[in-house]
Amino acid sequence: MTPRRRGQILDALLIPILAILSGLALASVFVLLSKTSPLVAYRELFHAGFGCATLTRCALFTTLERATPLIFTGLSAVVAFRSGMFSIGQEGQFVLGAMVAAWLGYGVHLPPVVHPTVILILAMAVGAAYAYLPAILKLRLGVNEIITTIIFNNIAILFMTYLVNFPMRATRGSTAVTPVIDASAQLPEFLPGSHWGAGFILAILAVAFIWGYLWRSVPGYEQRMAGEAPGFARYGGIRSGRAALRGMLISGALAGMAGAIEVLGVHHQVLQGFSVGLGFDGVLVAILGQVHPIGVLMVAVLFAGIRLGAQIGLQITTNIPRELGGGILALIILFVAARSLYTDLLAWVARITGRGAAPRKEAA
Amino acid sequence: MIGDILTVAVLRSGIRLATPIALAAIGGALCFRAGVLNFALEGMMLVGAFTAIVAAFWTGSTYLGVLAAVAAGGLIGAIFAFFYLRYRVDLIIMALAINLFIAEMTVYFLRTFFGAFGSWSDPSIRQLPDIAIPGLDRLPILGTLLSSHNIIVYASWIAGVAAYIVLFRTKFGRHIRAVGENQSAAETVGISVPAVKLFVLVTSGCLAALGGAFLSVGHLTLFTRDMSNGRGWLGVTAALFGLNHPVFVLFAGLFFGIADAIAVRLQTVTTIPPSLVQFLPNIAAIVALVLVGLSGRLRWGTLRLRTRPPQPMAEQVDAKGP
Numbered sequence: 001m002t003p004r005r006r007g008q009i010l011d012a013l014l015i016p017i018l019a020i021l022s023g024l025a026l027a028s029v030f031v032l033l034s035k036t037s038p039l040v041a042y043r044e045l046f047h048a049g050f051g052c053a054t055l056t057r058c059a060l061f062t063t064l065e066r067a068t069p070l071i072f073t074g075l076s077a078v079v080a081f082r083s084g085m086f087s088i089g090q091e092g093q094f095v096l097g098a099m100v101a102a103w104l105g106y107g108v109h110l111p112p113v114v115h116p117t118v119i120l121i122l123a124m125a126v127g128a129a130y131a132y133l134p135a136i137l138k139l140r141l142g143v144n145e146i147i148t149t150i151i152f153n154n155i156a157i158l159f160m161t162y163l164v165n166f167p168m169r170a171t172r173g174s175t176a177v178t179p180v181i182d183a184s185a186q187l188p189e190f191l192p193g194s195h196w197g198a199g200f201i202l203a204i205l206a207v208a209f210i211w212g213y214l215w216r217s218v219p220g221y222e223q224r225m226a227g228e229a230p231g232f233a234r235y236g237g238i239r240s241g242r243a244a245l246r247g248m249l250i251s252g253a254l255a256g257m258a259g260a261i262e263v264l265g266v267h268h269q270v271l272q273g274f275s276v277g278l279g280f281d282g283v284l285v286a287i288l289g290q291v292h293p294i295g296v297l298m299v300a301v302l303f304a305g306i307r308l309g310a311q312i313g314l315q316i317t318t319n320i321p322r323e324l325g326g327g328i329l330a331l332i333i334l335f336v337a338a339r340s341l342y343t344d345l346l347a348w349v350a351r352i353t354g355r356g357a358a359p360r361k362e363a364a
Numbered sequence: 365m366i367g368d369i370l371t372v373a374v375l376r377s378g379i380r381l382a383t384p385i386a387l388a389a390i391g392g393a394l395c396f397r398a399g400v401l402n403f404a405l406e407g408m409m410l411v412g413a414f415t416a417i418v419a420a421f422w423t424g425s426t427y428l429g430v431l432a433a434v435a436a437g438g439l440i441g442a443i444f445a446f447f448y449l450r451y452r453v454d455l456i457i458m459a460l461a462i463n464l465f466i467a468e469m470t471v472y473f474l475r476t477f478f479g480a481f482g483s484w485s486d487p488s489i490r491q492l493p494d495i496a497i498p499g500l501d502r503l504p505i506l507g508t509l510l511s512s513h514n515i516i517v518y519a520s521w522i523a524g525v526a527a528y529i530v531l532f533r534t535k536f537g538r539h540i541r542a543v544g545e546n547q548s549a550a551e552t553v554g555i556s557v558p559a560v561k562l563f564v565l566v567t568s569g570c571l572a573a574l575g576g577a578f579l580s581v582g583h584l585t586l587f588t589r590d591m592s593n594g595r596g597w598l599g600v601t602a603a604l605f606g607l608n609h610p611v612f613v614l615f616a617g618l619f620f621g622i623a624d625a626i627a628v629r630l631q632t633v634t635t636i637p638p639s640l641v642q643f644l645p646n647i648a649a650i651v652a653l654v655l656v657g658l659s660g661r662l663r664w665g666t667l668r669l670r671t672r673p674p675q676p677m678a679e680q681v682d683a684k685g686p
Contacts, residue, residue, distance in 0.1 A: 030469070034476045081673035086456065139554050141657025146403065146456065146671055147604070148653060150597050154646050162639040227673065287457055321475040326468030332460040338451040357646070 012290050018342055019335035027328045034320050038288055044317045049309025065196040066304035071203040072258030073282025074296035075210050076251045081291050083247025084227035089149030090255040090282040097259030102270040105181025115185040116264050127256015128249040133246035139241050164272050176272040187265035199265035199286035211293040223247045248252030284333055298317050374629045377508050382621025383520045384575030388599025389617045390527050391568025393608040398564040399544035403459035404594025405572045408437045409464035414470040415593045420489050420581050430577045437573020441566040449558045471589050485586035492582045516578040524614035605652035611657025623648045
């Protein structure tokens, strides 16, 4: 490993860690507002998010279950970003994938193994198709993909609300919910009572696949070049439009699969208000994970753990609203984005102490 | 059927509903003209909605609530500008983080201070009064449409015209547009680029927050979780649809407002499921963007947004060189 490479990895790890610490420190001001000691609050948060008392009472398993869709939507964002498309349409693709799974889960009867496989493939196809629209609008007409994907998210969520309330509604009860899917379609779980299961293995496989695709395959190389250096890519004979389109289709397929796995593996039906922000968190996971599959894997677990810890540890144990979890995550992203803050800080410390290397000149 | 849906009352409610979208859109257009992508309009609007009602409750004056909201939006814009200008923070990542932070923390404060869950209101908070324009209010249809709105509705119209005058009739406006069109050229002739960017970000924060105040103390008198509900993003779309020209943008906002009002109206006069009716503004937005895209092929290419997805930082550090 060259020193430069080692420096890159150190940079990629050090800054997120500093950002997490700064985020927690700044958020403790808000914890004090609700008259609780931040140390107590954070101990509860991490205990409820990552703790493991016994094999049967292990918060970490729940965190891994909740990290599963985030890994997929995070990867989805990584592939899109790496092709030069700032797609934040994971939410819409996720919702449509979930609806495909809910519908085929009870509407079609197939033998085990075949049933979930068929559903996953179709959910991927639907997700990819839904990503095709903003991709083509961007490539043909130059319509900004951030705005179109946000509108497409709204449309998908409204469509889901309609389906859950009317054609696919199971009962006349007060909550709008689709019928429970067949047992043959449900994904196996590792431990009884936990939904942590086959979906997580698929997520790990997806991480490996996307890493191999982006860094060890020719189409992946073309796609990265189209994203990072469009001029160079064109000069090298890469059709960057096609590469970007391919990236968007893979991105949509991953998000669609995430929605299907959430239905097949966890909820087994779709409720009104399903997936609030699950797809959108994927974008943040990708940014915090350095737009890299391995980073996505680590950050997805962190994200899921902080959200779970805020929900169980903060809200139930210490009576602090669980929204603090999201606030902390937002601050962490802010600190990662403002990373030159830390070089400034180091320069300042060096000046105060009067030693150390000359501060690095920042292009501020 | 059509006459049943497109009544004067619906148009009037469309004009009202257009207010927050138009205010955000005018702010967005100012930013885009200066080459700054402001995707934090959604969060700025939400912070305005929250601050307006809380300040109105604490001070007992709705107008002071509105002022506080404008100040809060301006503050968010200033923070945004500080991180962007001083630390070169990616605008879009920053905007996403700000939007998330505000969406979560407004609910956090609501719960911590008022013990309220989904939504909060207090009987002591008074709605912004409607003001009749003398003379205009006696005209038959026009009076109903244009008179007896609250002050924020009028402010949105004034903001559109004022933004037009500033952008196209003043020296400072020429500077704003110069920065957007060619930043290094603007720098060369001595325009202070940071000052221009600070100005557009703070102004857009004030305008979007004023739109938020309309939601919580002008249109209704309550705050609900995620009250802006995508209107900030509709503002971004309206800015593009209006080709970032403040007066066109005002009408683009009106278009979305009327689409919204028609959706509400359809719910009461037909049995179409509400979620299907709410497709309307979204479909309208997509059509609007496609139209902008098509026209972009003609001569408005410079007005289209260019965004670059986030890159891993190791590579960014490399790009800066030794």
